[in-house]
Amino acid sequence: MKFLFYPAPAHGHVNPMLPLFQELVSRGDEVVVHVTREFEAAVRHTGASLRLLDDRLTIPSTLSEGGSGTPFKQLMPMILGLMSQGLREAPRLAEQARAEQADCIVYDPMVMWGHAIAGLLHLPTAIFHTSFALSHSPTLKRELKKTMKGLPPPRALLAMLELLWASEVFHWRHGLPRMSMGAAFEAVEDLNLIPVPRTYQPDAGLFDERFLFVGPSVLPRNDRGDFPLEQLDGKPVLLISLGTTPMNQRPDFYAACFEAFRDTRWQVVMACGMGVAPATLGPTPSNILVRQRVPQLDVLQRARVFITHGGMNSTMEGLWHGVPLAVFPQFGDQPLNASRVSELGLGVSLTAHEALDPKVLRETIERLDTDPGYRSRLSGFQRELREAGGHRRAADALQQYVAAHQGQRRKAA
DSSP: OEEEEEOOSSHHHHGGGHHHHHHHHHTTOEEEEEEOGGGHHHHHHTTOEEEEOOGGGOOOSSOOTTOOSOHHHHHHHHHHHHHHHHHHHHHHHHHHHHHHTOSEEEEOTTOHHHHHHHHHHTOOEEEEOSSOOOTTOHHHHHHHHHHTOSOOOHHHHHHHHHHHHHHHHHHHHHOOOOOOHHHHHTOOOSEEEESSOGGGSTTGGGOOTTEEEOOOOOOOOOOOTTOOGGGGTTSOEEEEEOOSSGGGOOHHHHHHHHHHHTTSSOEEEEEOOTTSOGGGGOSOOTTEEEESSOOHHHHHTTEEEEEEOOOHHHHHHHHHTTOOEEEOOOSTTHHHHHHHHHHTTSEEEOOHHHHTOHHHHHHHHHHHHHOHHHHHHHHHHHHHHHHTOHHHHHHHHHHHHHHHHHHHHHHHO
8 A cells, every 4th residue: 555644844843653553564565754954864664655845935944033022922923834835835736746646645734735645646645734623623623712712913813814815726726625724623524533532522422433543652762862861870860952943942941940850850851842052041050961762752751840832742752661751732632631631630631820930830840759549540551552553553454444545436436
């Protein structure tokens, strides 16, 4: 079988698909992944083939110093612009996809061009979510509206209009339904793969058999580089990371962490992101290791507590390793993860005031480490994560889905 994959060109969207690529390739299937050059090495490492996208379809990991407003306000126009550009590229990419003679298309809901290509080619199509499934969850829709309250910035409004126009042009030329940012995230195909266990999904009972909650796939990423893991041996490790998006540009938060954990028992590992130079944070306490990026899975194997932004990948990886979470959400689905982690007793949610108060931050981390209830609940949840099936169950579902379509075509012939 031959699968065409269209992940969003961002670490939080490519990384969760990598184990699935590797699993399908190991079964003898052909996997073709459409990504930007930044992800070439990671995709090739799985054995999958690569088709490079135009660099204009890239989500930057840093924001320009000349940008105005908060990181989120700068990021919104970029994401909307990415969707518009993808729609303009979709007809050309569809012709390339047609030549592949594939059996199935799998796309990320954020990748509007993947949705458009699927509509043009009429192949069996699946969605790979990288977060919660939104379409049938009134709870999630209600909570997302809260996080998006208020008028978007002028640049975002302009980007929204450009996206609507690109969608209208695509509709006129190709006869497919109009697309919008909201509709993209609520898209439903005959097979929808969600990388969380069913018990973690809000309103899980409202999702029918088309939705498969396979849980996360956590495999080694071989991204240690020159990071001194041996420096962590025999010490209580605290990992601090706000992820890989431009929303991690929070020097005020990193300064609070310096103050909170300076000269404590903790060996702190802090990832400050590509948009923040460690040298700009001032003198680093001797018990804190600061890097722009760290090998997160390797550190989590040694960590006792994890302060995270609450991106779905980081949340699932922390829980997979049985590490209590202190979630300091920034945008998107992160407040939802913060709430879910807190509701299930797997960690706590931090407000901005709490995350920037060194005393509160230190007391919170000590409580997460010393309260045995957290590790007891985490132990049970770890079993759920492993029993969900991950990349193997997802690969089974994709192969069965394609085989069923092929069987139907043979009967029709």
